[in-house]
Amino acid sequence: MDLDALTGCLTTSACLVTQTTSGLIIGMLLFLVAVGLTLIFGVLKVVNFSHGAFYMFGAYFAMTTYQLSGSFALAMLAGAVGTAIIGLIFERGFMSRVYGRDVLMQLLVCYAFVLIFDDVVRMVWGPEFKSMGMPSAFQVMPLFIAGGVVPPYYLLLIGVALVAALVLGLGLARTRIGKVIRAAAHNPGMVSALGINTGLIYGGVFALGGGLAGLAGALAAPVRSLTPGMGFSVLIESFIVTVIGGMGSILGALVGALLIGLIRSFGSLGFPLFTEGLMYLFMVIVLVSRPSGLFGKEVA
Amino acid sequence: MSELQAGQGAALNISDAKSTRYRDVIIALIAFVVLALLPMLTSSKFLLDFVIRCSAYGLFATSLNLLVGYTGLTSFGHGMFFGLGAYGYGLIMQKTGVPIPVAFVATLLITFVFATVIGAICVRLKEIYFAFVTLAFQMLIHSTILSWVSFTGGDQGLRGGIPRPPFLGIDLSNHLHLYIFSCALLVIGLLLMRQIAQSPFGYTLRMIRDNATRASFVGIDVYRAKLTIFVLAALFASVGGMIMALFVSGAYPEFAYWTISGEGIFINMLGGVTTFLGPMVGTVLLLILNDTVTRLTEYHGIVLGIVILFFAIGLRKGLMDFVFEWYAQRRDAARERG
Numbered sequence: 001m002d003l004d005a006l007t008g009c010l011t012t013s014a015c016l017v018t019q020t021t022s023g024l025i026i027g028m029l030l031f032l033v034a035v036g037l038t039l040i041f042g043v044l045k046v047v048n049f050s051h052g053a054f055y056m057f058g059a060y061f062a063m064t065t066y067q068l069s070g071s072f073a074l075a076m077l078a079g080a081v082g083t084a085i086i087g088l089i090f091e092r093g094f095m096s097r098v099y100g101r102d103v104l105m106q107l108l109v110c111y112a113f114v115l116i117f118d119d120v121v122r123m124v125w126g127p128e129f130k131s132m133g134m135p136s137a138f139q140v141m142p143l144f145i146a147g148g149v150v151p152p153y154y155l156l157l158i159g160v161a162l163v164a165a166l167v168l169g170l171g172l173a174r175t176r177i178g179k180v181i182r183a184a185a186h187n188p189g190m191v192s193a194l195g196i197n198t199g200l201i202y203g204g205v206f207a208l209g210g211g212l213a214g215l216a217g218a219l220a221a222p223v224r225s226l227t228p229g230m231g232f233s234v235l236i237e238s239f240i241v242t243v244i245g246g247m248g249s250i251l252g253a254l255v256g257a258l259l260i261g262l263i264r265s266f267g268s269l270g271f272p273l274f275t276e277g278l279m280y281l282f283m284v285i286v287l288v289s290r291p292s293g294l295f296g297k298e299v300a
Numbered sequence: 301m302s303e304l305q306a307g308q309g310a311a312l313n314i315s316d317a318k319s320t321r322y323r324d325v326i327i328a329l330i331a332f333v334v335l336a337l338l339p340m341l342t343s344s345k346f347l348l349d350f351v352i353r354c355s356a357y358g359l360f361a362t363s364l365n366l367l368v369g370y371t372g373l374t375s376f377g378h379g380m381f382f383g384l385g386a387y388g389y390g391l392i393m394q395k396t397g398v399p400i401p402v403a404f405v406a407t408l409l410i411t412f413v414f415a416t417v418i419g420a421i422c423v424r425l426k427e428i429y430f431a432f433v434t435l436a437f438q439m440l441i442h443s444t445i446l447s448w449v450s451f452t453g454g455d456q457g458l459r460g461g462i463p464r465p466p467f468l469g470i471d472l473s474n475h476l477h478l479y480i481f482s483c484a485l486l487v488i489g490l491l492l493m494r495q496i497a498q499s500p501f502g503y504t505l506r507m508i509r510d511n512a513t514r515a516s517f518v519g520i521d522v523y524r525a526k527l528t529i530f531v532l533a534a535l536f537a538s539v540g541g542m543i544m545a546l547f548v549s550g551a552y553p554e555f556a557y558w559t560i561s562g563e564g565i566f567i568n569m570l571g572g573v574t575t576f577l578g579p580m581v582g583t584v585l586l587l588i589l590n591d592t593v594t595r596l597t598e599y600h601g602i603v604l605g606i607v608i609l610f611f612a613i614g615l616r617k618g619l620m621d622f623v624f625e626w627y628a629q630r631r632d633a634a635r636e637r638g
Contacts, residue, residue, distance in 0.1 A: 047428060097613050103374055103428060108569050108612045111562055116605035123599060236439065236558075243432050273447035280440040284421070287433050291425050 006270030017148025019265045025154050025223075027261025028161035032216035034238035034245070034253040035168065036209030042248030043185040043205045046095060047103070049110030051238065052231025053117035054083045054210040058217025059226050060125055063132040066221075072135040076160075079218025080211045087210025091203050114232070121228040132221040157219050164212065169250055181205060185248075240283045246296020255294060320498060328491045335483040339476055348479045349547075350591075354583050355486035356543040360560075361567040361579035362493055363536035368565070369573030370497060371529050372509030374427065376561050377434030380418075380441045381534040383556025384411050385541025387445065390458040390551040399467045407542060408535055415534030416527070423526040435558060442556045457552035462545060472546060482543050489536055494576055496532060505529055569611060572621035 009015040033055050040048050058079035065071075065078035090113065098105045138153040172178040184191045184201045192198045217231075224230070241260050245252025260279055267275040286294065339348060360382050367373040388407035392398065398406070422433045445452045453459060464472040472478045496502055507515045508522055516522050545551050554560070563586065571582025589607065593600040615622060 094609070094613065103431070104368065104565060104569065105612050107374075107376075107431075108566065108608055111566065112605040112608035112612065114605075115601035115608070119599045119601035119605075239432065240436070243429070243436075247428070271447075273449070274443060277440055277443035277447060280436045280443065283436045284433065284440065287425065287429065287436070288421055291429055 003270055006266065009266070009269050012147075014147030014149075017145050017150065019269065020262070021148070021150050021154050021158075023262040023265030024258070025157050025261070026264050027258040028158050029216045029220050030234070030238055030241050030260060031254050031257035032161055032164060032219070033213045033234055034241040034257055035165070035250055036212040037238050038242045038245070038248055038250065038253045039168075040206055040209040041242070043181060044091075044095075044099070044202055046099065046106050047110075048095075048206075048209070049107050049235070050090070050113040050117065051209070051213055052233075052235030053114055054087060054213035054231070055217040055220075055234050056117070056121060056226075056228070056231035057086060058083045058214030059132075059221040059224070059230065060121060060130075060217075061214065062218035062221045063130060063226060064125075066132055066135070072137060075132075075221075076215065076218045079221070080215040083214025083217070084207040084211030088203050088207040090210070091206035092199070095206070096199070096202065117231075118228045125226075125228075127228060130226040132226065134222045138222070153222060157223075160215075160219060164215070165250070165254055168212075172250070237279065240279055242293075244283055244286045244293055246293030249293070249295040252293055252295030321495070324491060324494050324498075328487050332483060332487040335487070336480055339479065345475065348475065350587065352479060352482045352543065352547050353587055354580075355482040356540045356547065357563075357567065357587065358486060358540070358580045358583040359489045359543070360537045360540035361564050361571075361583050362490060362576075363533040363540070364561075364564045365568050365573050365576075365579045366493060366497065366505075366529055366533045366536075368568055369578075370502065370509065371505040371526060373423065373526060373530070374431045374565075375422075375434045375530075376431040376565070377436070377438030377558070378533070378537055378564055379558065379560030379562075380434075380438040380556055381411055381415060381537035382541040382544070382560050382564075383441060383445070383551075383553075384414055384534075385538030386545035386551040386555045387452060387458065387541075388538070389542040390462045390545045391452070393462045393464075394458065394460070397463060397465070399465065400472065401467060404542060408538060411534055411538035412531060415531040419527045419530035419534070423523060423530055435561070438556065438558050438561060442553060442558070445553050445556055455553055458545075458550050461549045462551075464546070464549070478546060482547070485539060485543060489539055490577075490580070493536060496529075497576055501525070501528075566608060569608075572624070574621045575624055578621065 009019060033051060036054070037048055037051050040046065040051075061082040062075040062079035066075035069075070094109055094113070095106070098109050134153065138151070138156070140152060143150045143152060143155075172182060180191065180196060181201060181204075184196075184198055188198050191201075216234075237260060238257075241256040242253055243256075244259065245254070245256030259282070263278055263282060264275055267278045271278060290296075335351065338351070342348075360378070364375065364378045367375050367378065385407055388410045389403055392403040392406055393400070396403075418434075418437050422430055422437070425433055446455055448454070466472075470477050470481060472481060504515070504520055504525055507518075508520070508525060512522050515525075541555060544555060567582035567586050568579050569582070570585050571580065572578035589604065590600070593603045597603065
């Protein structure tokens with residue numbers, strides 16, 4: 001425990017800015033993963049335990065595309081679209097067979113795919129750590145805000161995640177497709193009776209959720225190292241985020257992700273070895289006081 | 301939930317209860333004698349080690365079935381008690397040097413306290429939330445073990461061996477003694493759990509699983525029953541952890557990691573939760589599978605994943621469920637013909 005470092009940081013603006021931005025990018029990446037998780041849970045009522053694998057695939061797809069084409073934009077696109085396609089196949093081919101069955105079965109099918117996907121990545125890209133490297137467009141002088149160092153790439157990352165949050169939130173609230181998705185979450189039988197193909201909606205939501213996790217992985221690729229199994233810690237953290245925010249709530253995912261991001265970045269100063277423990281502790285506290293999460297609907 | 305319910309076929313008949321208990325005790329005795337005679341037939345250290353590992357994981361998986369199959373509590377953090385047992389026992393033996401039985405009882409007491417506190421918080425929550433909070437507690441304990449380096453050894457685990465002083469003429473540093481001791485713990489543990497499952501309390505648990513609202517209308521304190529079985533299951537899991545610590549003469553953070561819980565659930569699925577011995581069969585299957593697959597290929601995740609998919613999507617039930625149903629069908633068919 002190192003409380004002096006924490007209080008020291010909280011009183012200097014330079015450290016405060018640096019830690020807050022690093023907390024924000026952790027939070028934003030987590031949000032992109034968690035929002036897919038919460039969306040899939042809200043509509044399909046399944047917990048996608050293999051969601052971390054989509055994040056991993058996104059990162060690897062982005063790295064390979066970037067190495068082949070040299071285009072950063074194309075790399076991001078490949079990360080998002082590639083994982084969306086995997087998500088669609090995964091949902092239609094496997095997950096759709098265990099809807100309405102025991103939670104245990106759904107967890108097991110996902111557990112199986114976590115094992116398979118990790119090994120597929122090991123086969124294709126090898127077991128060692130890889131890195132994509134920072135694209136040349138972002139290899140510029142970092143910005144200095146109130147004495148704190150902020151790499152420009154961080155701003156892009158936060159911006160993209162915020163745009164995704166806004167588009168998703170407005171899309172679900174205002175557009176026709178958004179309404180159909182919300183209706184399907186509420187009463188799939190009725191939606192289906194009105195002549196709407198619910199299978200298509202389910203597959204689409206899964207693809208969207210998977211694609212967002214893939215985008216998160218692609219965005220993270222320049223700043224994190226890539227390794228098979230990298231999705232798992234992200235998965236656990238985004239679980240914590242969705243549980244804290246409330247399963248099925250997009251706003252909850254955003255708030256939860258930012259809270260966890262800040263806990264991580266400031267916690268690593270004060271409690272370097274117990275940073276993860278802090279997150280679990282926070283989750284336990286939230287769940288005990290509000291079992292359905294901060295923004296979740298009441299569970300009976 | 302129909303495909304995952306334990307003890308469906310067993311009809312409750314009070315007059316049968318006593319004879320069933322005698323039958324269980326006799327089966328347990330026979331099983332113990334067979335296991336104890338095994339070293340005379342074979343000197344293969346590998347086989348005996350395999351049985352010891354089966355005892356550790358088998359107790360753990362069967363206790364998880366008390367929660368998952370009998371009570372409908374899908375715990376995703378049951379492995380924390382496995383880890384707690386291993387670390388509790390290892391630490392007590394390393395730091396205090398008390399006789400082994402004392403360390404055993406003390407570890408059970410520690411597990412009891414932890415399980416009561418954690419259970420009191422967790423069993424209020426339902427289904428997926430219950431699974432998550434148990435998972436969170438598991439990870440909390442895991443990160444505590446990792447970060448408290450001076451006490452637990454951090455990510456290196458408890459090293460330097462755990463002392464195994466002889467007691468009552470039993471010397472656990474002798475491989476044969478350790479083997480017999482593990483088998484005895486396994487058989488006693490299974491017998492006790494069987495008694496719990498077949499007791500009126502066991503049937504109360506099944507009722508809570510099937511319809512908790514109705515159970516509370518009948519006057520059952522659902523919360524208390526759930527907490528009781530949570531603590532009992534934790535104690536058996538802790539014994540499993542202690543056997544593991546004895547076997548490897550150490551304790552490692554992996555014992556408290558979530559994958560232990562994941563494996564426990566998978567074992568239950570593999571063997572099937574509708575029969576009492578299903579998890580035991582699952583344990584043997586998973587250990588054989590793990591051992592052979594890791595020897596054959598470095599990509600054992602793919603093989604294991606496909607096997608899981610085969611059970612979850614193809615067979616849609618565990619092996620023992622499958623065998624049991626097939627047997628019941630054949631019996632019925634034979635009765636119709638006859």
